[in-house]
Amino acid sequence: MIPAPISILAEAAFRLPEALHHRGPPSAWARMTRPGQPMHSFLEAAVFDGEGNLWLSDVPCGRVFRISPGGDWSVVHEYSGAPHAMAIAPGDRHLAVDYHHGLIELTGTDSYTVLSTGLPGQPFLGLSDMCFSDDGTLWFTDSGRSSLSAPVGRVYRRDAGGKLRLVLDCMPYSNGICLSADGKWVYVAATRANQVWRFSADVPDSGPPMVGTFLQLSGGLGPDGLAANALGWLAVAQAQAGRAYVFSALGDPLAVVHLPEGLWTTSVAFHPENPRLLYVVDAQFGAVFSANLEKAGK
Numbered sequence: 001m002i003p004a005p006i007s008i009l010a011e012a013a014f015r016l017p018e019a020l021h022h023r024g025p026p027s028a029w030a031r032m033t034r035p036g037q038p039m040h041s042f043l044e045a046a047v048f049d050g051e052g053n054l055w056l057s058d059v060p061c062g063r064v065f066r067i068s069p070g071g072d073w074s075v076v077h078e079y080s081g082a083p084h085a086m087a088i089a090p091g092d093r094h095l096a097v098d099y100h101h102g103l104i105e106l107t108g109t110d111s112y113t114v115l116s117t118g119l120p121g122q123p124f125l126g127l128s129d130m131c132f133s134d135d136g137t138l139w140f141t142d143s144g145r146s147s148l149s150a151p152v153g154r155v156y157r158r159d160a161g162g163k164l165r166l167v168l169d170c171m172p173y174s175n176g177i178c179l180s181a182d183g184k185w186v187y188v189a190a191t192r193a194n195q196v197w198r199f200s201a202d203v204p205d206s207g208p209p210m211v212g213t214f215l216q217l218s219g220g221l222g223p224d225g226l227a228a229n230a231l232g233w234l235a236v237a238q239a240q241a242g243r244a245y246v247f248s249a250l251g252d253p254l255a256v257v258h259l260p261e262g263l264w265t266t267s268v269a270f271h272p273e274n275p276r277l278l279y280v281v282d283a284q285f286g287a288v289f290s291a292n293l294e295k296a297g298k
Helices: 028-033
Strands: 006-009 011-015 043-048 054-058 063-067 073-078 083-089 093-098 102-106 112-116 127-132 138-142 153-158 164-171 174-179 185-190 195-200 212-216 222-228 234-239 243-247 253-258 265-271 274-282 287-292
Touching: 043 083, 043 127, 043 222, 043 274, 054 083, 063 083, 073 093, 083 138, 093 112, 093 127, 093 138, 138 174, 153 174, 153 185, 164 185, 174 222, 174 234, 185 222, 195 222, 212 234, 234 274, 243 265, 243 274, 253 287
Parallel strands: 006 253, 043 265, 083 127, 127 174, 222 265
Antiparallel strands: 011 287, 043 054, 054 063, 063 073, 083 093, 093 102, 102 112, 127 138, 138 153, 153 164, 174 185, 185 195, 195 212, 222 234, 234 243, 234 265, 243 253, 265 274, 274 287
């Protein structure tokens, strides 16, 4: 018998300082996704670096934040764009998937270089999330405004040499993406279907890989950010539900993490030195919460 998942109330970890709240007119992305709603930020794509700093992308304001282990916030990048995610590539290069500009490299405080806007005759729809494999391969999602009524969301792979390949083009809003700890599996959030899909990272030389539904969820908008840890667990941020889930490598539920405030759950990240410490991002209040998973799976 599979034991019931434990229920955890997350604790406050970090909060966007008032001084960094955006107070100007809404950006084009904000007007498109949250019409009529004031937005001081919209935090996405939590990722740790090797020094324990937590990085977050502020989509509507074109900012990338770095939070020190002590909780100090700094704006490392700020430019005219909509970065859905940023990751640190080999050589300390800061690559980002931008909804408006495509795949870019952030080259300074307010500058960037466009690396790709899509394949010939097939421009990106609007990029969503990204992750790197150990060999430098970049996997990223291209959701645009896809949904169940237009399941055209895409997944791309870009090898270390810069060669771009379209892997999938049939998803109802391809969103969060991560690799299993051993690098063998690719997990992708199909947000508008409320599912997490899985396929082998060893894709065939031509044609799409065989894809299966790894998780079928319910409630909220659907899964957003994903993260895997060294134990083989998969964490899922359930968008517009104020919670995150943790599953075993077999897909068994281990924990439900509830946020004390906020419903716009966008992103999850395991601490690099403690695979049982999960961080969950809420974009509604610009906050990051932590959850101790010591009792999960026992």
